[in-house]
Amino acid sequence: MLVIKLGGSLAESGTLLQCLDKIESRYQNTATVIVPGGGSFAEQVRVAQKHWQFDDKTAHHMAILAMQQMALLFKGLNGRLVIAHKVADIQNFGQRIIIWSPDIVELDNADIKASWDITSDSLAAWLAHKLTAKELVLIKSVAIDTALSLSELAELTIVDNAFCLFTQHAPFKINIFNAHTF
Template sequence: MIVVKLGGSLSHSESLIKCLNNLEQNYAPNAIVIVPGGGAFADQVRLAQQRWQFDDLTAHRMAILAMQQMALLIKGLKRCFTIAHSVNDIKKQLSRQRIVIWSPDIVELDQAGIEASWDITSDSLAAWLASTLAAKELILIKSAIIDKNFNLQQLAEHDIIDQGFCDVVSQATFKITIINQQNC
């Protein structure tokens, strides 16, 4: 099984549909779970938090809702994909050989002890999901240019991946691939 995190910023160009088409053509019927970034919806959460100064827990939950909105957008573009909200639901859908879009359940993430912080974004959530599902690979598709010479720590320092990612994957048994949207 492969977990693919699609950066939310892909929705600002034709890259989103191109990547979705490539995933559908190159991976189906293999087990694949798409983790959507929050994109412009998450950007609005950041702006609202700056304006209103509410706590990180509230912002975290609102950012999860942003990911859910992106899941609906992807489903709207790819009617044959299916949305799953929980780990158990993902497993059921994968057994039916469907491409699954994860629309994360806030309660499940809270129960898993996921930190409510901007250091933990959809990158780290995708890594958590890949670990929880015992995926063989996690692919992060980013709009940023990826320097192949950078290690994960350097990617975090350059804000290519979130600050918590390295901790989440420290014990990972799956392969991690980070690519630019042009290569998807």
């Protein structure tokens, strides 16, 4: 099992379709789960929370909905991919490429803290643990210095603040790429 998180900013950088095509051609016979970032949809949640001052739990749920919107976008760009909402659903698809559209209730039941420190990066790591994935790949639109540690990448906001916690003692390999070098 391979989990690939596609950063939401790939849509703005113009590399999203290229990444989806590469995933499909490289991993068509591998059980692969694509985790969408929230992209501009999640940014609108940040703006709304700042303006309206609603609580982090509401913002967290809205950000998960942003990931769901991106999952629909991915499916709209490549109709051969399928969407799954729950971990058990993913496990039933076998050797296919699946887009994860996270279920809010399942994540709430997993006691994942509602915080902007936890984004789709950490949720991808959580999913990789749940699926006993062999590898977690994060594809970003920013340049990646492979010499940096995960904590240094978090300090530079390339991964979220909780990513190190979610990947601590990870039984899977972690790779982080820029979309152009993936």
